[in-house]
Amino acid sequence: MCTTCGCPSEEHVHHHDHGEHISGGKISVETDILDKNNRYAGQNRALFREKGIFALNLVSSPGSGKTTILERTLADLSGELRCAVIEGDQQTDNDALRIAATGVPVRQINTGAGCHLDAHMVGHALEELSIAELEILFIENVGNLVCPAAFDLGEAHKVVVLSVTEGEDKPLKYPQMFHAADVMLLNKTDLLPHLDFDVEKCLEMARRVSPGIRIFRLSAKTGEGMAEWYEWLRGKR
């Protein structure tokens, strides 16, 4: 509860005049620094609910295969599920071009120097997408295992992608991100025979940081394991 004015919620929005709290030059604020982002995220979430859109926020380090997973997923599912993609990168529209080649609507957001997408950017990208009939929206965040963890975009789930070439202790090294995620895609499993990556150890670490995290092991390259991921997506529309 807000200690200043007794607002009931921890994530409340102060719309009222704060002049009433002023005493001796001190002004009580007691507001989450990300309050503005959280309000935009709330708007996005309300829009997704109203339109029946299942939104996923894909996060990972650069090069884990997020775009390749999306390309394969869209190629295999866009015939049965109406999908769209928002691509986040600091520069270039390379990923948006790859997605556009699948025939699925896509909007690229370039964050410039920014290291993450925020809910305001996503809201604007949504204005440019035709979302009336949409069932699944994939938001591919900027490749970065740190900053995107803090920014709610209004998604139903943060989906963290970890590729087996990255090292099995990533969940412990970047616990914020893995804690924020409740779905994990362990990608590039086709490379396991060439690596010393201990899958069970990795999954155990992921579960320690995020108990109850749903994990899919897959290879976007060979298609191995993709069927379970698709089944989960179909169940969410």
Place this chain on the structure above:
Amino acid sequence: MHELSIMQGVVELCEQHSGGRPVLAVTLQIGALSGVVPEALEFCFEAVTKGSLLEGARLEIERIEATGYCSECGILSRIDTYFDSCPSCGALSLTLRTGEEMRVKDLEVE
């Protein structure tokens, strides 16, 4: 380096709440597991506040320790990571109670 955009959020919030008056001091509360490094906030404070109502203001950061509640033994303990086990009984089922805070607590205005 999202401390920079975090700090921009702080400046925006403070300017909204200060009623247009120059800000002399701002107090933040930052949890140990918030993912934000207090030193990095201090580092960019001067640059981000330049030209704003917070220019020249004092930055105070209250660090909030992370605590987890153990549903097995019912004890609330201080923890250091998301993956700590309960210091009392060793169970892994801790529920975070504090430590993710990222708040502007108060302001001092002229």
